[in-house]
Amino acid sequence: MALKSAMAVTGGILVLFLIAHMYGNLNVFAGQEAFDSYSHHLRELGEPMLPHGGFLWIMRVVLLVSIIVHAYAAAVLAIRANRARPVRYQARKRVQRSYASYTMRWGGVLIALFAIFHILHLTTNHIHPGGAFDSPYERLVAGFQPEFFYVTLFYILSVIAVGFHLRHGIWSALTTLGANKASRERPLNIIATVLALVITIGFLLTPLSVTFGLVE
Amino acid sequence: MNITLRVWRQKGRDDKGRMVTYKVEDVSPDMSFLEMLDVLNEKLTLEDEDPVAFDHDCREGICGACGVVIDGVAHGPETTTTCQLHMRSFSDGDVITVEPWRAKAFPVVKDLVVDRSAFDRIIQAGGYISAPTGTAPDAHAMPVPKTDADRAFDAATCIGCGACVAACPNASGMLFTAAKVTHLGMLPQGQPEREARVVNMLNQHDEEDFGGCTNIGECAAVCPKGIPLDTISQLNRDLLGSLASGKAE
Missing domain, CATH: 3.10.20.30 (Beta-grasp domain)
Incomplete structure (x- = not known):
């Protein structure tokens, strides 16, 4: 039970991070200067109270802890669920569960792998199919050129996986934290769907704009 | 046919x-x-097979x-x-x-018969109220708002068949447990033991090797009595309240 509350709370932290991250991404439409200065400003945030990059490191630690707690709780609960049904059904039919709700576990694994690739790709720039650059904007534009369509495709699939994960995750977290009532079931589901859609589309806009030449 | x-x-x-x-x-x-x-x-019996x-x-x-x-x-x-x-x-x-x-x-x-005593043990862990014996109190001595009475009654219609567990991808007994927590938690008679009830019943639920709830909703979809899914949120709300108040023991 503590595990589920932990998953709900850490999931909430990660959703807030995604919204902030999406906002940062969308700066790309304001041009190279805006995008790079946003990225630069993240490192200066909180100065002089915090050292250079201090805010970013606090965020990184919070996020890393959240991900570890989230994944650990998910793993323990998944093992428990598997143990709870040692003999499987021969016939299986879903009654009303959604695609989102039964891809939570493997979808989560895919998202974790994607996050690792994404950090190596655009944060540390160890993986740089389009060449390494100091400017985040140039990394982005080089990374999603049409000739690296396989990279873009992986991003698209992963972002859609994030969308599905959020669709059920937001609803589930709210229910776990006790927010659901019969009269609220529809509004909560709508909130989850809308948030998932906004975040999915918001994240798809940036790489697709580069691929299709809207951002150069 | x-x-x-x-x-x-x-x-x-x-x-x-x-x-x-x-x-x-x-x-x-x-x-x-x-x-x-x-x-x-009948056919199997006539053929000297085990029914x-x-x-x-x-x-x-x-x-x-x-x-x-x-x-x-x-x-x-x-x-x-x-x-x-x-x-x-x-x-x-x-x-x-x-x-x-x-x-x-x-x-x-045997065959299609399963042992559901795990449900009985969850009820024994807290699915009851302690009432003094004596003459029955007047029916109108303890007013209950109509909405609370209706909600308690909806939850109380659970017949403990176990379909929720059978349908759950995690084999969780959360809808059953939540129905009883909601039924008693909505009524004045259920208040003295409310905090302890949710914690004790959930601990017993986990001890019986049921899985955890992931809010998928297959349970409520197959429930023959239509126990609403939001009872699980009621259980979660009671649990968090109980842990925060420290009155669980």
Whole structure:
């Protein structure tokens, strides 16, 4: 039970991070200067109270802890669920569960792998199919050129996986934290769907704009 | 109607079990599913075979004794108990797969019969109120708002059949536990033990090796009594409140 509350709370932290991250991404439409200065400003945030990059490191630690707690709780609960049904059904039919709700576990694994690739790709720039650059904007534009369509495709699939994960995750977290009532079931589901859609589309806009030449 | 049944046969707790195929002929569409099994069992008895064991009692949809997974859905294609499911819900020539509830907490006793005493132990852990004995109080001595009474009653209609566990991808007994927590938590008589109840019942639930709830909602979708999914949120709310207040012990 503590595990589920932990998953709900850490999931909430990660959703807030995604919204902030999406906002940062969308700066790309304001041009190279805006995008790079946003990225630069993240490192200066909180100065002089915090050292250079201090805010970013606090965020990184919070996020890393959240991900570890989230994944650990998910793993323990998944093992428990598997143990709870040692003999499987021969016939299986879903009654009303959604695609989102039964891809939570493997979808989560895919998202974790994607996050690792994404950090190596655009944060540390160890993986740089389009060449390494100091400017985040140039990394982005080089990374999603049409000739690296396989990279873009992986991003698209992963972002859609994030969308599905959020669709059920937001609803589930709210229910776990006790927010659901019969009269609220529809509004909560709508909130989850809308948030998932906004975040999915918001994240798809940036790489697709580069691929299709809207951002150069 | 002629029906082909694929039924789970298991001699006892330690037997491995297997699916066996039977043909049932001349089935009336007005028969209930259990009556169709009765026909099969009469045939098996005449052939000196062991009849298929299945749980049943009232055959009116109110006791919660019957319950099998039919074609992958707990209680079959209609949202009702297995005894209230009729053969008209199937077509002539159908192949129907019949399996027992599958959960570690519900071990198979024989064929389609499972041991559901895990539910009894969850109730024993807190699904009650402590009331002083003596003359019955006047019915209007303790006012209950109508909405609370309705909600408590909706939750109290749970018959403990176990379909929620059978349908849950995690084999969780959360809807059953939540129904009792909501039923007693809505009423004034349930208040003194409310904080302790939710914690004790959940601890027992986990101890019985049920899985955890991931809010998928298959339980409420198959529940013959329509226990609403939001009872689980009520349970979560009570639990968080109970842990925060420190009154759980």
